[in-house]
Amino acid sequence: MLKLKARYLKFKKRKFLFRMFKYLTILVVLGIGMLVALFALVYFNFFGPLPNKAQLSGIINEEAALVYSEDDVIIGKIFAENRTNVKLSQLPQHLKEALIATEDKRFYEHIGYDSRSYLRVLFKSILLGDKSGGGGSTITQQLIKNLFGRNYNGVLSLPIHKIKEVITAKRLEEIYAKDEILLLYFNSVPFGENIYGIESAANRFFNKSVNELKIEEAAVLVGMLKANTKYNPRMHPKNALQRRNTVLQLMNNQTYLSDKANDSLQKLPLILDYENLNLKTTAGYFVYQVKQKTAEILAEINEESDKNYNLETDGLKIHTTLNYKIQVIAEKAAQAQLMIKQKQLERELRSNNLKAKWLKKQESASVQLAADQKKRQLSLFDWDSTQTIQGNKFDSLWHYAKMLNASVLITHPKTGAVITWVGGNNFRALPFDMVLSHRQIASAFKPILYATALENGFSACDYLENEEKNYPAYDNWRPSNADHSSTPDQKVALWNALIHSMNLPTIDLFFKLEEKQLLDICKKLKFPAIDNNSPSIALGTLDLSLLEIIRAYGAFANQGNMNELHLISKITDKAGHIIYENKVEKAERIFKAATCQTLTAILQKAVAQGTGSKIRNTYHIKSQLASKTGTAQDYTNAWFIAYTPSIVLGTWVGNSKNDIHFKSGKGAGSSLALPIVATILLAIEKDVQLRKQYLTAFTIPDEIYASLECPAYKEKGIKGLFNRLFKKPNQK
Incomplete structure (x- = not known):
């Protein structure tokens, strides 16, 4: 009986195993069948097309465009995928x-x-x-x-x-x-x-x-x-x-x-040399401008040919005019100056309690005050590092409102090539480009007025009034010199008025000129349209960008010929074939060569004994230079521009809004902007190659310098006539 039962159980077990094997076989066959079916559906594109051999043969990976400086340094990438x-x-x-x-x-x-x-x-x-x-x-x-x-x-x-x-x-x-x-x-x-x-x-x-x-x-x-x-x-x-x-x-x-x-x-340690062009801000503003311009160039090429170049994916090589060495010098010079001046400005702001007044004004203008006052984590750019603080919207606004900004533009006047472009403090944190921002140009405009006068028959030794007076036709406007000095009994020579940036003689000169003469020059220089005839434009109330004023000064440096500024020298495809090459267009003549030689000789005097004298006295720069400062009303904008025949350097310094600024001469062009350009010039002068390339000497005839040899002042009336009639030959 037991044997029979054992046989039965063994038979039942075999039957179970056979059944399981059968089911497993069916499952395996079904699985294989389903897998084969799924394979067939995929193969015949039921779940979307598969790449065929022709498509696979033409695989071309997307490749970023590389942006190179003139001295062959990669300064940026433009990509959909890096x-x-x-x-x-x-x-x-x-x-x-x-x-x-x-x-x-x-x-x-x-x-x-x-x-x-x-x-x-x-x-x-x-x-x-x-x-x-x-x-x-x-x-x-x-x-x-x-x-x-x-x-x-x-x-x-x-x-x-x-x-x-x-x-x-x-x-x-x-x-x-x-x-x-x-x-x-x-x-x-x-x-x-x-x-x-x-x-x-x-x-x-x-x-x-x-x-x-x-x-x-x-x-x-x-x-x-x-x-x-x-x-x-x-x-x-x-x-x-x-x-x-x-x-x-x-x-x-x-x-x-x-x-x-x-x-x-x-056993070796992990050593990195991390280099992220997106995190670094060197030439960030410049690369952005290059990207915009390249897109325009490619659009023209694609429209005029059967090409279809893609800026972000075709691996183009964009060769620019920027000198990386000078770019780095300029950025460091701006940063060093602003770090010093920022502390001085903040001391002034604390002393007059401006922050409380400013915050009250912002809060009263807020339409969602509770939300704006809510504290949150803020990442704020600062010169030392990007700092993270607990604050509200007004804290962030104040941080950037009180921050001094600087822009620097350096060009080659003979070609219009941009050598350096610093658009602000940090491209990632503050992308608005101050090179293109329109700000009150102040006394940096005066050389335009004086050049217009020289172009229209005035000489460096013509004498101008230096007396305060009202102008009833202009709401009793009463301008004054920056130091509030005047010489009612004396006139001042045109050259002396310019090197000391005197306002009263400048206004006198403005009224001696025909209004159309100045407006025509401004139009030739491609300044924004001037829609009023106020004499205050002679003192620089016009809003200009750093780009516009540097382009104009390029005409002074280039014997009266103004070039359009350009950033790109050539573009090649990834195989190295040139698809675009910049052709420098013929410069536009704005002034006669003699006009620019005389003006340059005057502005050289400004370096020697006028508003730009810190170049020599403080920074001990020896190279020949012509320069002009600019200080806007209430110290809201500071400018300094210098040039040689081979380089034009300019900088603007100020706050983003005009309601925060220095209240003293610390905000003047000679104090705030000049040191940046001076530091750059000093570094160029110490570099043998850069000095030879850019700090070239002026070739101004001796008779031009001789035409400035007249007294700085001339007495008016009988006393002045007597002195002129009976002075000794070598007396001035």
Whole structure:
């Protein structure tokens, strides 16, 4: 009976096992059938088109445009994706070995997909739950994912993606050699921080090209591919170091590294040379202007030809006129001056309690006061660093309202090339470009008026009234000199009035000229239209940009000829073929050469003994220079412009709004703006090459200088006549 029962149980067990095997077989067959069906649906594009061989043959990765300075420094990138492609010959062998050891050690053996890897994933990773089993995607499949992305297909997304990548990877391997696939991979793989491709990553984290990467540096970048945020060496250096050593060990496992080399490399510290052109502000304002101008140039090229250049993806090389060395000098000079003057301004503001008055005005104008007063975390740019504070909207507004700003523009007057462009304090934090901002030009306008007079028959030794008086036709306007001096019994020579920037003689000169003469010159100089005839424009009440006034002074430096300013010298495609080259247009004649020579001789005197004398006395600059200061009413805007025949330098300094400013001479052009230009000039003068290139001597005839040899003042009336009749020949 027991034997019978045992046989029955054995039979029942066999029957159960047979049934289970049957069901399992059916499930396997169904699974295989469904997989085959799914494969067929994917293959025949039911879930979206697959790239065919023709499309795969034409793969071209998007590539950022690079912006170069005149002295061949990369100063910016313009991109949709921050990518710079490299050639196969530029990939170091140890970089390729690091990738293969880490991501796909059978890369040279499989045909695009690796069946053994899929079996490993199935049994080790999925069935046994061993996370160390790794993934099943080959480098080729990862490349497909990088190039074409993945679409959402519900619960079937993962198998559909894998099938698509298997099919496309096999097609890709039928077209490209293995090393070409590695190149495509390295040029397309993302590294976080909106950068793509190994060259951009090498530039970002090690400030070098890919062919210069050391083994340990290559291991850092390859290690990032597992999780580019978690293993970002700047953000998470400990994670990156650990991951780097894992990559080195994997290279050792595959015999790419000896035990000795592996041990020594793993002991090295993680050393970065982080270089992010987006975070740095050097030439940021300039690069933005270059981007705008390049877009215009490409639009014209595309319209006039059958080309279709894309600024953000075609890997163009934009060669500019900017001198990087002088750009850095200018930015540092502006920063150093503003850091000193900011402290002085804030002391003045505290002494007159302006902040409380200013805040009260802002709060009274607020339409949502409660929301504006709500405290929150604020990141505010400051010269020392970007500071984070707890504050409200008004705190942020006050921080930037009290901040002094500076812009610097330097050009070559003979060509109009822009040598330096500093649009403000920090492009990322304060992107508004002060080079283009219109501000009251103050006495920096006076040379325009005096040049107009010289152009229309006046001489440097004509004498002008220096007496205060009312002008009834202009609401009893009563101008005065800056120091409130006047000489009712004496007239002042035109040259002396200009070098000391005297207001009263300037107004007298304005009334001696025909109004149309000045307006015509302003129109030729492409200043904004002047819609009133107020004599105050002679003193600089006109609003001009730094760009407009520097372009105008370029005419003084260039014998009366004014060039349009330009920023781009040429543009090439990524193969190096020139697609655009700037052709300097013929300069427009604004003044006679003799007019500019006389004016320049006067402005040289301004450096020697007038408003620009700090150039010599304080900064001890020896080069020949002509210069002019400008100080707007109430010290709201400070200007200083200097030039030689080969360079024009100008700066503006002030607050963003006119309601906050210095109340004393500390805000004058000679105190606030001049030091920036002087510091730049001093650095240029100390550099032999730059000095020879830009600080060239004036070639003004001796008779021009002789035409200024007349007394600074002349007495009026009988006493003056007597002195003129009976003075000694050498008496002035």
